[in-house]
Amino acid sequence: MSEQVLTYYLYLAAFLFSAGTYVVLTKRSAIFVLIGVELMLNAANVVLAAFSQFDPQLKGQVVAIFAVVLTVCEVSIALAILLNIYRKSRVSNLDELNQIGNT
């Protein structure tokens, strides 16, 4: 793999990360924000996989698989918490969510 191909993947990962940042910063719905977080985590995984091509021990891929599993944990817990918030206060819009606890 030449350096040109490596930089192609790095540009792709940079685009994914900045698109995820935009989604997290601007969208109102909590589920949209979760989608943005997914994009940012995937950008990190693309970089790990691209660089681990040059590592005979493939440590980058091992870390990327751990990161994928942790992301699944994060999304399932976040959606369960969102569901609780929605049942309690009927809010799925992050701007309207301005109090926590029993109201």
Added chain:
Amino acid sequence: MIGAIQIFMGLLVLAGVLIILFTRNIVHAAYALCLALIGIAGVYVVLMAELLAVVQIMLYAGGVVILLAFGVMMTNRLRGEKVLSGSNNQFIGGILSVGLFAGLSYLISTASFGTKPVKDQDQIESIGVSFLTDHIIAFELIAFILLVALVGAAYLAKNAANE
């Protein structure tokens, strides 16, 4: 030289991400995320990281996207609301993310990485061996964390459903 298959996978990811950026419908965004994730799995295949591609399709495209669709269904749809999401701070957010992309691109274009030729090796075997030797504690811990997180999520969601 960048091959056609690499450009195709990149375009797949690009299309999915652009739909996520410009749609207002959350369900459309979830399916576009599926498209982008499958494109990233294709990128992993091109990078000869087959195990990572399989994990990506099974856990992300199979699990996370379905969880997100359930999330949409259980929150907005129960009251018959439209599954649209507005945006705010578009100007500041756009400036920040474009600036981030420009900064990262500048860093990538100025860096020199000194690549070396890639050996074709049995990746799955060496990843499996390193899971069970070098990273055994992390491997066991990640299994435990996954179990605890899924049981905890089911418990939280069950309490929400009972009320």
